[in-house]
Amino acid sequence: MNRISPITISPTQSTNSVRVLVDSPSIVQTFSIQNRRYLGSKYRLLSFIEEIVGKECKGYKTFCDIFAGTGVVGAKFNDGQTEIIANDILSSSIVCLKTFLMTDGDYRKSITHKIDYLNSLQTNEDNYFSMHFGNSYFSITNARKIGMIRSAIDEISKSEQEKSILLCSLLYAVDKIANTVGHYDAYRKSPDIDKQKPVTLLLPEIDWESNHNNRIYKEDANALVRKIKCDVLYIDPPYNSRQYSDAYHLLENLVDWGKPTVSGIAKKMDRSHIKSEYCLRGATEALEDLIQNANCKYILLSYNNTGESKNDRSNARISDNDIVRILKAKGEVKTFEKTYRAFTTGKSDINGHTERVFFCKVRTAKL
Numbered sequence: 488m489n490r491i492s493p494i495t496i497s498p499t500q501s502t503n504s505v506r507v508l509v510d511s512p513s514i515v516q517t518f519s520i521q522n523r524r525y526l527g528s529k530y531r532l533l534s535f536i537e538e539i540v541g542k543e544c545k546g547y548k549t550f551c552d553i554f555a556g557t558g559v560v561g562a563k564f565n566d567g568q569t570e571i572i573a574n575d576i577l578s579s580s581i582v583c584l585k586t587f588l589m590t591d592g593d594y595r596k597s598i599t600h601k602i603d604y605l606n607s608l609q610t611n612e613d614n615y616f617s618m619h620f621g622n623s624y625f626s627i628t629n630a631r632k633i634g635m636i637r638s639a640i641d642e643i644s645k646s647e648q649e650k651s652i653l654l655c656s657l658l659y660a661v662d663k664i665a666n667t668v669g670h671y672d673a674y675r676k677s678p679d680i681d682k683q684k685p686v687t688l689l690l691p692e693i694d695w696e697s698n699h700n701n702r703i704y705k706e707d708a709n710a711l712v713r714k715i716k717c718d719v720l721y722i723d724p725p726y727n728s729r730q731y732s733d734a735y736h737l738l739e740n741l742v743d744w745g746k747p748t749v750s751g752i753a754k755k756m757d758r759s760h761i762k763s764e765y766c767l768r769g770a771t772e773a774l775e776d777l778i779q780n781a782n783c784k785y786i787l788l789s790y791n792n793t794g795e796s797k798n799d800r801s802n803a804r805i806s807d808n809d810i811v812r813i814l815k816a817k818g819e820v821k822t823f824e825k826t827y828r829a830f831t832t833g834k835s836d837i838n839g840h841t842e843r844v845f846f847c848k849v850r851t852a853k854l
């Protein structure tokens with residue numbers, strides 16, 4: 488992997504639309520793909536997944552991460568030779584997937600100037616974001632600034648790719664300071680909200696030299712699976728009734744910027760268009776349909792065994808028996824296990840748990 492260290496930018500002239508406020512050379516701090524709090528992130532399980540792929544999947548050229556979330560799994564296999572296909576239904580995932588897995592040129596200089604500009608913005612005026620999310624998730628000062636930066640991104644972005652990078656940078660910056668336990672089902676009651684650290688955009692560390700082969704989709708996984716073929720299909724769906732659209736509504740709202748009506752204490756917008764079948768009663772049928780229509784050589788399925796928790800929302804939607812039955816209809820099945828401590832919402836009483844990967848060598852690959 489190409490490691491990118493912080494760079495030094497010299498002062499430059501103003502351009503037409505962007506006032507670059509860098510008067511002296513600035514050291515730009517960076518962030519990495521895994522520097523985000525995300526329910527079900529597989530960052531700490533990457534070596535486990537890599538070991539299984541190394542042992543079981545021979546000569547693969549295409550790796551599809553069809554429920555990509557943060558994208559850390561696809562990024563792990565992004566070596567410049569393997570074609571990575573990454574997909575998710577959330578816009579807030581897509582801008583980050585496009586940033587880390589699609590940027591294929593040296594973006595650092597132009598993006599650094601824009602990030603410096605966005606960080607320099609200041610306002611005492613309210614906007615959509617501060618009116619709904621100020622004095623709760625964010626201090627009023629930060630909320631005003633976040634809203635102002637979001638509008639400015641639309642004005643200063645020269646291309647969709649550049650816009651994705653700036654939105655991704657904003658999203659990681661917002662996640663770092665949000666007054667939450669890592670998701671937006673609720674905010675913490677905090678008398679010191681005014682003392683929140685200022686929101687600061689950083690430069691993403693992108694392995695851009697490996698990105699020329701990759702593809703990103705924003706589709707329902709069951710629709711996409713009918714259109715693509717790949718050697719390795721990695722499947723990491725939500726496993727309980729907690730919808731990702733509920734947990735990350737605020738980030739989705741910020742990225743889409745349609746300024747919808749929000750309601751309730753958590754200030755959620757309408758999310759019916761991004762609800763996942765995998766969190767509902769039809770989860771087993773959805774998985775069966777996905778597997779039946781997969782055109783691939785190998786399948787890896789991550790699925791938790793949280794067992795019966797007191798909190799019903801944490802219980803897995805699909806039983807182990809059904810998973811094995813569905814995969815066996817496709818080929819030979821093996822199960823791999825690893826015990827680890829997961830990032831949870833804090834409501835369930837599960838600490839160490841076993842993470843499983845169900846592996847299937849597909850019997851008659853149609854490739």
Ligand SMILES: C[S@@+](CC[C@H](N)C(=O)[O-])C[C@H]1O[C@@H](n2cnc3c(N)ncnc32)[C@H](O)[C@@H]1O
Pocket residue numbers: 525526527528529530553554555556557558559560574575576577580706707708709723724725726731732762763764765
């Ligand atoms: C367990 S998370 C994936 C985490 C990811 N492997 C990582 O390490 O960051 C599940 C993801 O599936 C997405 N998702 C849920 N239902 C989906 C669907 N029907 N099609 C595509 N993506 C979906 C969610 O938005 C969420 O990002």
